[in-house]
Amino acid sequence: AQSVTQLDSQVPVFEEAPVELRCNYSSSVSVYLFWYVQYPNQGLQLLLKYLSGSTLVKGINGFEAEFNKSQTSFHLRKPSVHISDTAEYFCAVSDHNTDKLIFGTGTRLQVFP
Amino acid sequence: GAGVSQSPRYKVAKRGQDVALRCDPISGHVSLFWYQQALGQGPEFLTYFQNEAQLDKSGLPSDRFFAERPEGSVSTLKIQRTQQEDSAVYLCASSLGGGRDTQYFGPGTRLTVL
Numbered sequence: 395a396q397s398v399t400q401l402d403s404q405v406p407v408f409e410e411a412p413v414e415l416r417c418n419y420s421s422s423v424s425v426y427l428f429w430y431v432q433y434p435n436q437g438l439q440l441l442l443k444y445l446s447g448s449t450l451v452k453g454i455n456g457f458e459a460e461f462n463k464s465q466t467s468f469h470l471r472k473p474s475v476h477i478s479d480t481a482e483y484f485c486a487v488s489d490h491n492t493d494k495l496i497f498g499t500g501t502r503l504q505v506f507p
Numbered sequence: 508g509a510g511v512s513q514s515p516r517y518k519v520a521k522r523g524q525d526v527a528l529r530c531d532p533i534s535g536h537v538s539l540f541w542y543q544q545a546l547g548q549g550p551e552f553l554t555y556f557q558n559e560a561q562l563d564k565s566g567l568p569s570d571r572f573f574a575e576r577p578e579g580s581v582s583t584l585k586i587q588r589t590q591q592e593d594s595a596v597y598l599c600a601s602s603l604g605g606g607r608d609t610q611y612f613g614p615g616t617r618l619t620v621l
Contacts, residue, residue, distance in 0.1 A: 497549030
């Protein structure tokens with residue numbers, strides 16, 4: 395069965411500092427990988443996704459993620475965060491045989507001035 | 508264009524009551540998903556439709572949960588005889604097609620069972 399592990403439940407960081415949110419997955423088959431962001435009282439919004447090809451994926455709001463098959467990881471990065479990036483971030487996986495998403499438990503990014 | 512909408516946004520039910528949660532997907536989206544998000548957790552898959560066909564209901568926690576999409580557009584998630592453990596945010600998502608396609612999420616319905 396597939397699973398997703400987000401190692402950090404909370405990540406505090408100062409504004410304009412770099413940040414990395416970690417995500418590891420387990421799956422015995424080829425996967426698609428996603429990062430979603432959830433702002434307070436809003437629905438989930440897609441940041442970026444990896445389907446195939448280049449392992450470095452660029453998304454919205456200056457975020458990027460790198461797919462590492464050997465380490466089964468898909469860490470999310472941003473070189474300089476803003477206060478407005480404060481939100482909950484979810485990593486998710488689906489495989490090529492099913493369409494449902496399996497989510498991690500989320501990482502709360504808190505950006506301080 | 509309009510995104511995925513859900514109603515009601517908030518629902519309070521007494522234990523034992525039946526509830527119905529509605530999802531209006533993005534027009535033209537073939538696939539529709541329901542997820543349950545407990546407090547402090549990630550969303551968990553409940554069920555999936557392709558047009559009007561319910562292709563996967565493996566995530567429904569009990570036979571008190573029932574979902575339908577009779578005309579391949581609007582979907583309703585019904586919970587019978589609600590229990591306190593049903594309290595959660597219920598998220599609906601739609602996509603154009605299969606697993607490669609982005610799932611667009613609605614704002615969710617927060618269900619509180621007293």
